[in-house]
Amino acid sequence: xxxxxxxxxxxxxxxxxxxxxxxxxxxxxxxxxxxxxxxxxxxxxxxxxxxxxxxxxxxxxxxxxxxxxxxxxxxxxxxxxxxxxxxxxxxxxxxxxxxxxxxxxxxxxxxxxxxxxxxxxxxxxxxxxxxxxxxxxxxxxxxxxxxxxxxxxxxxxxxxxxxxxxxxxxxxxxxxxxxxxxxxxxxxxxxxxxxxxxxxxxxxxxxxxxxxxxxxxxxxxxxxxxxxxxxxxxxxxxxxxxxxxxxxxxxxxxxxxxxxxxxxxxxxxxxxxxxxxxxxxxxxxxxxxxxxxxxxxxxxxxxxxxxxxxxxxxxxxxxxxxxxxxxxxx
Amino acid sequence: xxxxxxxxxxxxxxxxxxxxxxxxxxxxxxxxxxxxxxxxxxxxxxxxxxxxxxxxxxxxxxxxxxxxxxxxxxxxxxxxxxxxxxxxxxxxxxxxxxxxxxxxxxxxxxxxxxxxxxxxxxxxxxxxxxxxxxxxxxxxxxxxxxxxxxxxxxxxxxxxxxxxxxxxxxxxxxxxxxxxxxxxxxxxxxxxxxxxxxxxxxxxxxxxxxxxxxxxxxxxxxxxxxxxxx
Numbered sequence: 192x193x194x195x196x197x198x199x200x201x202x203x204x205x206x207x208x209x210x211x212x213x214x215x216x217x218x219x220x221x222x223x224x225x226x227x228x229x230x231x232x233x234x235x236x237x238x239x240x241x242x243x244x245x246x247x248x249x250x251x252x253x254x255x256x257x258x259x260x261x262x263x264x265x266x267x268x269x270x271x272x273x274x275x276x277x278x279x280x281x282x283x284x285x286x287x288x289x290x291x292x293x294x295x296x297x298x299x300x301x302x303x304x305x306x307x308x309x310x311x312x313x314x315x316x317x318x319x320x321x322x323x324x325x326x327x328x329x330x331x332x333x334x335x336x337x338x339x340x341x342x343x344x345x346x347x348x349x350x351x352x353x354x355x356x357x358x359x360x361x362x363x364x365x366x367x368x369x370x371x372x373x374x375x376x377x378x379x380x381x382x383x384x385x386x387x388x389x390x391x392x393x394x395x396x397x398x399x400x401x402x403x404x405x406x407x408x409x410x411x412x413x414x415x416x417x418x419x420x421x422x423x424x425x426x427x428x429x430x431x432x433x434x435x436x437x438x439x440x441x442x443x444x445x446x447x448x449x450x451x452x453x454x455x456x457x458x459x460x461x462x463x464x465x466x467x468x469x470x471x472x473x474x475x476x477x478x479x480x481x482x483x484x485x486x487x488x489x490x491x492x493x494x495x496x497x498x499x500x501x502x503x504x505x506x507x508x509x510x511x512x513x514x515x516x517x518x519x520x521x
Numbered sequence: 522x523x524x525x526x527x528x529x530x531x532x533x534x535x536x537x538x539x540x541x542x543x544x545x546x547x548x549x550x551x552x553x554x555x556x557x558x559x560x561x562x563x564x565x566x567x568x569x570x571x572x573x574x575x576x577x578x579x580x581x582x583x584x585x586x587x588x589x590x591x592x593x594x595x596x597x598x599x600x601x602x603x604x605x606x607x608x609x610x611x612x613x614x615x616x617x618x619x620x621x622x623x624x625x626x627x628x629x630x631x632x633x634x635x636x637x638x639x640x641x642x643x644x645x646x647x648x649x650x651x652x653x654x655x656x657x658x659x660x661x662x663x664x665x666x667x668x669x670x671x672x673x674x675x676x677x678x679x680x681x682x683x684x685x686x687x688x689x690x691x692x693x694x695x696x697x698x699x700x701x702x703x704x705x706x707x708x709x710x711x712x713x714x715x716x717x718x719x720x721x722x723x724x725x726x727x728x729x730x731x732x733x734x735x736x737x738x739x740x741x742x743x744x745x746x747x748x749x750x751x
Contacts, residue, residue: 218565218566219565219566220566221566221567221568221575221577221653222567222568222569222652222726223652223656223657223714223721223722224652224653224654224655224656224657224658224696224714225656226655323716324716332655332697332699333655333656333697334697334716335656335716341717347717391527391529391530393526393527393528393529394526394527394528394534417678421700435671436671436672436688436689437539438539438540438541438570438571438572438573439570439571439651439653439654439660439688439691440534440536440568440570440571440572440573440575441528441532441534441567441568441569441570441573441574441575441653442568442575443528443529443531443532443575443577444529444531444532445529445530446528446529450672450674450675450676450702451671451672451673451674451675452674452675454675463653463654463655463658463699464568464653464654464655465568465570465651465653465654465658465660466654467672467688467689467691468672468702473528473529473530473532475529475530476530476531498527498530498585501530502530502580502584502585505530505580506580506581509581
């Protein structure tokens with residue numbers, strides 16, 4: 192990989208609704224309360240990097256809802272994956288899930304998502320951003336990650352992209368231009384407005400009666416207006432437990448927390464690390480990433496699965512991702 | 522001495538007790554150290570709390586059966602000893618209806634006057650049991666049962682930076698604005714988490730804390746603000 196050069200990069204012309212620098216996320220800092228961050232839709236994120244032949248932990252932009260506009264000041268390669276968000280380069284429509292060359296002066300414009308909510312914009316070599324606590328992942332709630340705006344590299348971060356931000360990238364050698372690649376349509380995820388969340392009964396599950404559990408797994412819930420990278424609040428049939436708060440304990444990704452109003456909250460990447468609401472189970476990562484693509488009003492069902500099933504699903508998916516080949520664009 | 526439960530697809534939780542007690546807290550500290558030393562290749566990260574440790578692992582390296590076996594073998598060596606406490610750290614708090622919008626809710630719940638609730642909160646020493654929820658968010662215990670009050674029915678979307686709050690017998694200071702469901706009783710003007718300073722936080726797990734009531738003027742002089750208080 193070529194060495195980093197601060198002069199080449201992309202300028203933010205329009206920031207869009209919520210555009211965040213993300214790598215795979217921050218690990219190893221739970222002891223001081225730092226959460227993971229990282230891409231809500233990890234599958235789309237990983238494909239964006241693979242389509243650029245990048246290391247899978249390279250920094251990309253997670254664009255929620257849409258509206259981002261960038262200008263390149265050098266030769267580069269871009270890829271957009273994830274939600275169905277119209278992409279143009281110099282007003283020419285471009286396909287998602289494939290890489291495209293851009294040149295100095297080119298304008299890259301993202302419209303607004305028609306299916307799904309979040310896209311991943313990757314460039315060759317990844318955006319060259321300094322790490323905070325080992326990661327570039329932006330966690331707004333923590334003021335951690337993303338572009339570091341403090342003097343002398345101080346950790347004043349955690350902001351969404353803003354107009355006039357400059358995103359450095361590596362320079363591409365003109366003689367060894369990367370190959371352009373695409374992912375076959377049959378391997379691309381489909382984003383719908385009604386999904387099933389496979390859930391492992393766990394944590395305080397036994398403090399929810401059999402009837403409450405059966406009702407929870409058989410009723411449909413609606414995505415509320417209160418959704419963010421921390422968690423998705425759902426509305427629907429009230430779930431009641433025999434507990435009125437518990438001793439605060441560690442919370443894992445995907446945990447389904449039931450506060451006293453009985454409306455479930457599925458906790459995502461920017462969740463709090465410790466909390467004291469009872470939890471009825473945990474949604475597997477492959478399904479939280481689908482949940483994170485839903486907008487308010489979408490419908491979800493919970494389906495109970497065993498830890499062993501979850502294990503198999505994850506391994507099969509991991510193997511499928513590794514085996515799936517990308518194709519060259521002629 | 523402990524039980525191991527499934528938390529999620531790549532997480533187990535080791536539970537030492539369901540209520541706060543010094544023995545469980547000591548076991549949590551010992552277990553955290555042991556797991557970090559012995560199982561660092563399989564374990565991604567740990568969340569120690571009052572009486573439990575959440576263990577996040579890499580499913581591509583180890584499955585939950587193997588990890589449970591490793592944990593049981595490792596933790597069978599734990600000793601039931603009482604942990605020695607560290608230093609006492611004083612933290613200033615401006616208690617008032619203006620800075621503590623849930624004082625009235627607690628007064629209704631406990632049938633105590635607001636003055637009595639404030640007095641009760643700052644007249645004892647608290648143990649730092651855990652850090653989490655948000656960077657630098659320290660869980661302190663235990664609050665006198667007289668003023669213990671359950672969380673709000675639905676979490677607030679915005680709790681201000683510095684909010685001193687109670688949930689049941691726990692108390693804490695919100696280091697940054699965030700959503701949260703605890704009852705706010707006052708504001709602390711100090712930075713509870715600063716990524717540019719070392720140490721990042723004024724307090725550590727195992728420390729003891731005493732709250733010192735201050736006036737509105739001292740609160741402002743120490744850099745406190747009333748932004749975002751609802």
